[in-house]
Structures are given as structure tokens and as C-alpha cells.
Amino acid sequence: MRDAFGAVQSVLVLGGTSEIARVTVAKMVRDGHTSRVILGVRRPDEMADAIAEIERVGATDVSAVAFDALDPEAHVAMIDGLFGEGRDIDVVILAFGVLGDQETFESDPVAAAQAASTNYAGAVSAGLAAARGLRAQGHGSLVVLSSVAGERARRSNFVYGSSKAGLDAFAQGLGDSLVGSGVDVLIVRPGFVHSKMTAGMDPAPMSTTPDVVADAIIDGLAHRRRIVWVPGPLRFVFSGMRHLPTPLWRRVSADA
Amino acid sequence: MTGPTITGWGRTPVSTGRLTQPTSVEQVAEALAGASSRGVIARGLGRSYGDPAQNAGGTVLDMTAMQGITAFDPESGVVTALAGTSLGDLMRWLIPEGWFVPVTPGTRHVTVGGAIANDIHGKNHHSAGSWGRHVTAMTLVTPANGIVTVAPDSDPDLFWATIGGIGLTGIIVDATFRMHRISTSTILADTDKTPDAQSVMDLMTTGDADYEYSVAWIDLSSTGSKLGRSVLDRGRFAEVDELDGDARHDPLAYDARELLKVPITAPRGLLNPLTVRAFNEAWFRKAPKRHHRRNLTIPAYFHPLDMLGNWNRGYGPAGLLQWQIIVPFGAEETMHRVISELAATQVASVVNVLKRFGPANPGFLSFPREGWTLSVDLAADVTRAGPVLDRLDRWVIEAGGRHYLAKDSRMRPETFAAGYPRLDEFRAVRDRVDPEHVLRNDLARRLEMV
Numbered sequence: 001m002r003d004a005f006g007a008v009q010s011v012l013v014l015g016g017t018s019e020i021a022r023v024t025v026a027k028m029v030r031d032g033h034t035s036r037v038i039l040g041v042r043r044p045d046e047m048a049d050a051i052a053e054i055e056r057v058g059a060t061d062v063s064a065v066a067f068d069a070l071d072p073e074a075h076v077a078m079i080d081g082l083f084g085e086g087r088d089i090d091v092v093i094l095a096f097g098v099l100g101d102q103e104t105f106e107s108d109p110v111a112a113a114q115a116a117s118t119n120y121a122g123a124v125s126a127g128l129a130a131a132r133g134l135r136a137q138g139h140g141s142l143v144v145l146s147s148v149a150g151e152r153a154r155r156s157n158f159v160y161g162s163s164k165a166g167l168d169a170f171a172q173g174l175g176d177s178l179v180g181s182g183v184d185v186l187i188v189r190p191g192f193v194h195s196k197m198t199a200g201m202d203p204a205p206m207s208t209t210p211d212v213v214a215d216a217i218i219d220g221l222a223h224r225r226r227i228v229w230v231p232g233p234l235r236f237v238f239s240g241m242r243h244l245p246t247p248l249w250r251r252v253s254a255d256a
Numbered sequence: 257m258t259g260p261t262i263t264g265w266g267r268t269p270v271s272t273g274r275l276t277q278p279t280s281v282e283q284v285a286e287a288l289a290g291a292s293s294r295g296v297i298a299r300g301l302g303r304s305y306g307d308p309a310q311n312a313g314g315t316v317l318d319m320t321a322m323q324g325i326t327a328f329d330p331e332s333g334v335v336t337a338l339a340g341t342s343l344g345d346l347m348r349w350l351i352p353e354g355w356f357v358p359v360t361p362g363t364r365h366v367t368v369g370g371a372i373a374n375d376i377h378g379k380n381h382h383s384a385g386s387w388g389r390h391v392t393a394m395t396l397v398t399p400a401n402g403i404v405t406v407a408p409d410s411d412p413d414l415f416w417a418t419i420g421g422i423g424l425t426g427i428i429v430d431a432t433f434r435m436h437r438i439s440t441s442t443i444l445a446d447t448d449k450t451p452d453a454q455s456v457m458d459l460m461t462t463g464d465a466d467y468e469y470s471v472a473w474i475d476l477s478s479t480g481s482k483l484g485r486s487v488l489d490r491g492r493f494a495e496v497d498e499l500d501g502d503a504r505h506d507p508l509a510y511d512a513r514e515l516l517k518v519p520i521t522a523p524r525g526l527l528n529p530l531t532v533r534a535f536n537e538a539w540f541r542k543a544p545k546r547h548h549r550r551n552l553t554i555p556a557y558f559h560p561l562d563m564l565g566n567w568n569r570g571y572g573p574a575g576l577l578q579w580q581i582i583v584p585f586g587a588e589e590t591m592h593r594v595i596s597e598l599a600a601t602q603v604a605s606v607v608n609v610l611k612r613f614g615p616a617n618p619g620f621l622s623f624p625r626e627g628w629t630l631s632v633d634l635a636a637d638v639t640r641a642g643p644v645l646d647r648l649d650r651w652v653i654e655a656g657g658r659h660y661l662a663k664d665s666r667m668r669p670e671t672f673a674a675g676y677p678r679l680d681e682f683r684a685v686r687d688r689v690d691p692e693h694v695l696r697n698d699l700a701r702r703l704e705m706v
Contacts, residue, residue, distance in 0.1 A: 001702035004268040004306065004577040004665035005642045009702065033668055086293065088312075088701055138259075138294065138313030139271040139698075182261060182272030182312060222639065 001088060001139065003033060006222035008090045010036035012082065014067050014075075014126050015096025017041055019195040020145060022050065024093065024214035030057045032218070038082065038089075040067030040075070040096075069096050069122030070114065076129040083133030091221065092130040093143040094123050097164075099197050105159045112159045119163035124170055131174055134183040141221055143186045144171040148229070151189070151238045154253040175226060186220045188213065190230040206231055262316060265568050266305040266665055267575035268636045271312030271698055275299075277321045284397045284427050287317055288694055295696030298427045300367030301342060304374065305578045306665030307698035308422045314696060317427060319369055325349065326430065333435035334392065339369030339428045344512065344562075346435075347554065351510040355435035356493070356554075358390035364512065364559050369428040374662040375420035375622040379469035379558070382614040386624045388419035389617050390433045396426030398689040403429075412618075417685035420622035422661055424686055424695045424706065438493045440507040443469070443557040445491035446548040449540070453484030453595050453610070457588065457628065460488065460612040468492040469557075471611045475536045476595065476604035476632060477529070484595045486610065487543040491557060500551070512555045517565030524572045527635050529602045536606060561607070574637035576605070578663035579645055582613060584627040587655035591628050594648050598632060603641035607633045620682035623660040631663065642666070661699065669704040679705070 002008055008028055013021045016039025028034040037059050041047055044064035051062045065082070067075050082089065097119045105112035127142065134140035149157060150164030168187060175185030190213045192204035213230045220228040229235040244252065259274045273294075278284045287296055294314030301320065302309055310316060319340040327336040333355045337346065343357050344364035350356070359371070359378045366376065372394065377386040384390075393407040396418065404426070406415045418425045446467070450456040456472045464470045467490040474486045496507045503509075561567055568576060583590045598604045609631050616625035634641050649671045652658070658675025659667050673679055686695075686706065693706050700706050 001271075001307065001312070001698050002269060003667075003702060004266060004575070004636050005639055007642070007666070035669075136294075136313055138273055138311075139269075180259075180261075180272070182259075182270065 002090050006224075007033040008221065009033055010038075010087070010089050011091045011093065012038045012040065012089050012130070013093045013095055014040040014130075015069070015094065016047065016050070016064065016067070018095035018097075018145070019197070020190075020193065020210045020213045020217075021093050021095035023210040024217050025054060026057055027214050027218060029054060029059045035059055036061040036087075037063075039064045040078070042066070042068050067096075067126075069118045069126065072122065072125035075122070075126055079126065079129040079133060083136065088137050089133065089140060091141045091143060092134065093145070093217075094127055094130070095145050096122065097145065099157070099160050102157050102159060115159060116163045119160070120166040120170070123167050127170065127174055131178060131183065135178065135181045139182045141184050141186055141224075142174070143188060143217055143221070144168075146171060146187050146189050148189050148191050148234055148238055152242055152249065152253070155250065156254070184224055184226070186217070186225060187227045188217055188220065188230065189227065189234070191234050206234055206237065262299075262310040263575070264304045264306050264309065264665065265302060266577045266636065267568060268577065269307045269310075269665055269698060269702075271307070271310050273311045273314050273316045275316045275318055277318040279321050281395075281397060281403060281429050284317065284429060285402060287315060288397060288399050288427065291315060291694045295694050296427070297695060297697040298339070298369060298373070298423050300340065300370035301365045303363055303366050303370070304662045305576070306661075306663065307702060308373070308661060309370075310698050311696055312698055312701075319367060319427075322429065323367075327432070333437055334432060335435055336430055336432040337368050338430050339367060341368045342366065343368070343371065347510060347512065350435060351438070351441050351554070352508050354438055354508060356438045358384060358434060358436045359387045360558050362559065363562050365562065368431050368433075369423075372419060372428055372431055373421060373423045375617070375619050375624070376662070377613070377624045379471045379611070381624055382464050382470060382612055383468050384436070385614060385617055386622060387433075388416075388619050388622060391419070392432045392434065394418065394431040395429045397429060398426035399694040400689050400691055413681075413685045414689060416618045417620050417682050419617065419619035420661075421619075421682065421686075422621070422699060423697060424700060425689055426695070438508070439496050440494045440499055440503075441510050441554055442494040442499055442503065442507070443491040443552045443554065444494045444498060445489055445550045445552045445557060447544055447546070447550065448488045449543050449545045450486045450488060453486060453592060456484075456486035456488050456610065457591075457612070464490070464612055471609050473539065474595070474608050474610045474630070475540055476598045476608045477533045477536045477602060479599045483599055484592075485540055487540065491552070494551065503551075510554060512559070512562070514565045515563045518567055518569040521569045522572050524574065524637060526570070526572055527605055532602075532605050539606070571605075571635045572637060574635065576633055577636050577665045578631060578633050579648075580629060580631040580660040580663040581648075581652045581657050582623065582625060582627045582629040582660075583652060583655045583657035584625065587657065588628065590651050590655035590657070591630065593651060594630065597644065597648060601641075601644045603634055603644050604632045605634055607631075620678040620685070621661065621676055623658065623662075627657070629660075631660075664699070667703070669702070672703040672705070
């Protein structure tokens with residue numbers, strides 16, 4: 001159960017190798033009351049170091065379970081199983097996703113479809129399964145790592161952007177469906193995040209770091225927010241961007 | 257599931273459960289038999305600050321429809337009341353007959369069931385103990401044994417696990433307890449203002465035995481030479497010949513009215529260090545330096561906050577929390593450190609009290625024991641209070657103290673376990689009467705009690 005300050009006791013991360021998620025979990029454990037952490041990852045047997053790191057900052061019950069975004073049958077069964085154990089999970093973070101390379105996608109449409117399946121379809125099945133578990137326990141939050149890339153598709157990453165647009169719309173609707181259930185959905189829309197996923201890329205303006213995104217997630221959970229932008233002013237930038245005439249948008253988004 | 261959102265009086269932690277209102281013992285038994293894996297808990301008037309009377313994803317039994325007195329002996333003052341009966345109703349019905357509740361907390365809006373489940377205490381703990389001491393029998397519906405009547409000599413383990421057991425040993429459906437004989441409904445109150453915490457503790461140590469009731473308000477927002485200044489209020493019920501001429505005609509008059517309700521939730525930040533300091537300053541100045549033999553009514557003396565309905569809304573949208581701890585005699589140094597730290601960090605708000613407790617009862621999870629208790633209220637949006645309270649928790653536990661479950665909404669499971677060394681005995685009783693752990697609440701989940 002969360003306490004009066006919103007501190008989280010237990011968290012399930014789907015996409016446990018995500019840098020943002022790992023920083024978030026480390027902060028929750030170190031500064032909050034989080035004692036139980038479950039990392040859903042493709043290869044749980046390779047997580048010993050990550051587990052040791054989370055235990056080092058203070059968690060007492062850390063484990064890794066197999067999670068493959070492209071295998072909905074298996075991951076829905078895994079999520080149902082975790083909730084069926086009878087121990088509550090206060091927060092589920094959907095942190096998995098691939099950025100990919102737009103040029104590669106354009107020459108390999110099958111790879112593009114696979115990225116879209118990971119980012120969108122995988123989140124649909126995992127998100128619905130997690131929401132079902134949270135709804136049954138009568139409390140909890142689902143954190144969905146979206147992106148400003150989904151706000152308006154750019155020529156340079158529209159496969160990724162469109163998958164995030166789908167994910168974001170899904171998360172909004174899922175949040176609406178959970179009204180009155182004691183469960184809420186927090187949508188996180190970061191801009192360009194300096195991380196291993198974006199290593200070697202030119203940063204966009206108003207770029208941020210996993211550390212800042214983690215703080216925004218924790219603050220958003222404590223205040224039960226619906227959407228957080230990181231950094232915050234991106235909200236106003238994109239409310240303008242969304243309405244730019246197409247020729248102008250093409251020029252602006254190509255330069256950025 | 258979808259259901260009503262349920263919170264405690266602090267309006268924080270929130271969860272959703274299925275709320276039903278049983279009107280008979282049979283319906284209570286049916287609710288236990290038909291429970292889902294998320295379980296069942298009883299709820300009274302919802303005055304616990306945190307999460308003991310809510311049950312996320314499960315069933316919450318609103319017991320307030322099961323109310324009323326089923327037996328009363330006007331000679332001995334022994335009364336049997338259904339669990340949903342409020343202390344306010346008991347007062348309304350029995351004060352005119354010359355009987356007062358044996359123990360009352362700072363609000364009369366608590367039920368008999370809640371009084372047992374939290375083993376409530378009041379200003380008379382040093383002279384009368386907590387609620388459990390006055391209970392002679394109670395009827396519980398337990399998952400394993402159905403309807404059982406429990407008394408201190410019939411099944412002492414179950415009886416004392418239920419006193420303070422936050423509803424986890426069975427649904428309480430009625431209780432028999434002794435009321436307190438009074439000749440008038442007037443309190444003769446003595447007020448003494450002291451410049452610091454040590455002086456007020458000295459006054460309580462030397463003088464509490466002369467009073468039925470005693471509690472000190474303490475300023476936790478002033479530092480330096482004003483650190484720990486207090487206003488000690490002590491009193492006892494007056495005899496008829498001590499009343500003014502007019503009052504003698506109706507010595508047991510009782511009129512408890514709510515003057516007004518807080519209509520809306522206050523804006524964020526209404527209570528900030530500046531307004532809190534101003535309030536505390538005004539409160540301290542308003543009190544006379546020494547004023548003895550003041551005549552006060554029961555509502556004015558015991559339940560001043562009840563005059564303001566929904567006063568918890570005054571703390572803004574984030575809600576409030578309370579932190580109430582006890583340290584045993586001999587650990588006064590810890591109490592002084594706690595008081596200085598609270599003043600230095602400016603996290604406390606306005607309703608802060610210090611009291612000297614008398615001996616404990618055998619309740620496994622009963623909070624009061626001999627020592628000093630401090631109760632502090634805070635606005636929940638003061639998130640910087642979290643680390644401060646974590647630090648104070650460690651001092652309290654190191655001093656052999658503990659936290660009051662009816663107030664808690666944030667301590668850690670290990671803090672709770674360290675403060676209640678008889679937790680395993682409690683668990684053993686619970687496993688006997690509820691082997692499948694049907695009785696559950698959010699507090700038990702948060703503190704890993706079961």
C-alpha cells in the first residue's frame with residue numbers, strides 16, 4: 001500500500017533494463033519506502049548486477065521475471081500470475097520500447113512492424129493485464145512512458161513517433177476506463193532524453209536526462225497527476241507545434 | 257472493481273472497496289462467508305486518520321446501521337450497545353441519567369466497535385486507562401468460529417487480541433462496558449501556562465493524580481526561548497453543590513451541537529509555517545497564565561473540534577496526517593529531542609498535545625503504556641515532513657516507544673514491528689480465529705501485519 005505521502009512499497013517494471021525505469025526505481029528505494037521491486041526483462045538470468053544494485057540502495061525483495069513485449073500470451077500470463085500471488089503491487093511502470101533507426105525501417109518494413117508491435121501492441125496487452133490486476137486489488141498506479149515524439153510525427157522518426165502516438169492514446173483511454181476503480185494512469189511525455197537509447201544522436205532542444213524524468217515520475221505519482229511533460233514547458237511548445245501549418249512543421253521538425 | 261473511494265479522516269491513503277451496510281448479525285456472518293480473496297473489514301464513523309477502516313478491492317462493512325443500547329443497568333452503569341453506536345449517542349442518552357462514557361477521545365464521533373478496535377484513550381488515561389479496561393464482554397463474528405461471546409476470563413487471548421486489534425480478529429457486533437458515574441455535566445477545569453516542555457511535564461508528574469482529566473497543548477512551531485511552551489488543562493466533573501445557582505436546577509444538562517461545517521476543501525497552502533506560527537502564538541496568548549476552577553461543558557472541554565464539522569477539510573486537498581507516539585518514563589530526553597526537532601523543522605501544525613499515560617492493559621496491540629505521549633498533526637502536502645518523521649521514528653523506537661495505529665498513515669512495517677513486541681502473539685490468535693485471513697484492511701497490508 002502507498003502511504004499518506006504517496007510513498008510506494010512495491011513496484012513492477014516492465015522493461016526493467018530501461019535507464020529511466022532503473023533510475024526511477026533506485027530513487028524510490030533510496031528516498032522512499034519501496035522495498036519490493038520486480039523487473040520484467042527479456043533475459044532475467046542476466047540481471048544479477050542490476051538486482052544487487054537495487055538491493056544495495058535498500059530494497060529487501062528484488063527479483064527479475066521473463067517479459068517479452070512481443071509475446072503477449074506469455075507476458076499476460078506472467079502479469080496475471082504476479083497479481084494472483086496475493087501480494088499487492090502499488091505501481092506498474094511500462095518502460096519498454098525501442099527507438100530504432102528510421103532509415104533502416106524504411107528499407108526493412110518487417111523490422112519497422114516489429115518495433116511498432118513492441119512499442120504499441122506489447123503495451124496494449126501488458127497494460128490491459130496490469131490494469132486488470134490493479135483494478136482487482138482496488139488501488140495502484142500504472143505509469144506509461146510515452147514521448148513527445150507521439151504528439152506530432154516527424155519525418156526523421158515517424159515509425160517510433162507513430163507507435164508512441166498509439167501508446168499515448170491507449171494510455172489516455174485506459175486511464176478513463178479506470179475512473180472509480182481506485183487505480184490511475186500516469187502518462188509521462190519526455191522530450192529528448194540523454195540515455196543509452198539515444199547515444200550518438202544529436203539532442204533536440206529542451207533535452208533532458210533519466211534523472212529528471214525519474215523525479216517527474218515520482219512527483220507525478222505522489223500528486224496523482226494524469227500527464228507529466230519533461231521538461232514541463234514542452235507542454236506549451238507542443239500545444240503550439242501541433243497546430244503549425246504542415247509546410248512550416250516540416251521545416252521546423254527537420255531542423256530540430 | 258468499481259466502488260466508492262474510501263479514506264480515513266486524514267483523507268489520505270485512498271482506496272476503492274465494496275461498501276455494504278449490514279443490519280443484523282446474520283448479514284455480518286454472510287459477508288464473512290461470501291468474502292473474496294481481498295477480504296472484509298468493519299468500518300465505523302471513519303475517524304481513524306489512516307487506513308485501518310478501508311480495504312482496497314475487498315468488502316467494507318459500514319457498521320453504523322447496527323446501533324443502539326440493548327441492555328442497561330441504571331444501578332451499576334453497565335451497558336450493552338451495538339458496535340455501530342456512537343459515543344455521541346451514548347452521551348446524549350445517558351448523561352441525563354448520570355452516566356458518562358468511561359473514555360472519550362477528542363471527538364465523540366467514534367463507534368463502540370472502533371473504540372475497542374483501536375483501544376482508544378482520552379484525557380483520563382492516567383486515572384482510568386484506555387477503553388479496553390472498561391469492557392466486560394463483547395460479541396464477535398469470527399471466520400473460524402462464527403458468533404462468539406468473549407470476556408476477559410472466557411478467552412483472554414481473543415479478548416486482548418481484539419482490544420486494539422484494528423478489527424482483524426472478528427467483526428465486533430456488540431459490547432458490554434461500564435459507564436462512569438457523574439453528578440453533573442460540568443467540568444471544573446484548571447489551566448496552567450508553562451514556559452517550556454519540562455515545566456509542563458513536571459506539573460503533570462506531581463499533580464495529575466489530583467485530577468481525573470489532564471492534557472497539555474504544546475506549541476511546536478516556536479523555537480528558542482519559547483520552545484515547548486504549553487498550556488496544561490486539567491479537570492474533573494463537578495459535584496452539584498459546586499455549580500452556580502441556576503445550573504443546579506439541571507445539573508446533567510447536555511447540548512452538543514455542531515456550530516458550522518467546513519463547506520469546502522481549503523486551498524493548498526492555507527496552513528503554512530507563517531499561519532501555523534500565528535495560530536500557535538494566538539492560542540498561547542489567549543490562555544490565562546493560571547486560571548483555576550473554570551466551569552466548562554462536556555463539548556467545550558472534551559470535543560471542541562466537533563463544533564466544526566468536517567474540520568479535516570481545512571488542511572487542503574492533500575489531506576492531513578497525525579503522528580502520535582509514546583516514549584516510556586525514563587526516556588524524557590528523547591521526548592525533548594523530538595519536540596526540538598519538530599520545532600526546528602517546522603513540519604507540525606496546530607493541534608499538538610502532550611499527555612502522561614498511566615499503566616498499560618494486556619491488549620497485544622494496545623497503544624497506551626506508562627510514559628509520555630505526543631500527538632502531532634501535519635498537512636500531508638508538507639512532503640519534507642516524511643524524512644523528518646522517519647528520523648523521529650528511529651529515536652522513538654530506540655527509546656522503547658511506539659506509534660498509535662489509529663493515527664498512523666505512513667510508518668514503515670519494521671517500525672511497527674519494533675514498537676509492538678507482542679505482534680507474534682497477536683498473529684497466533686488471529687490465525688486461530690481467522691486461519692484464511694478473511695479479515696483484512698489496508699493498514700494491515702501496509703504494515704505487513706498478517
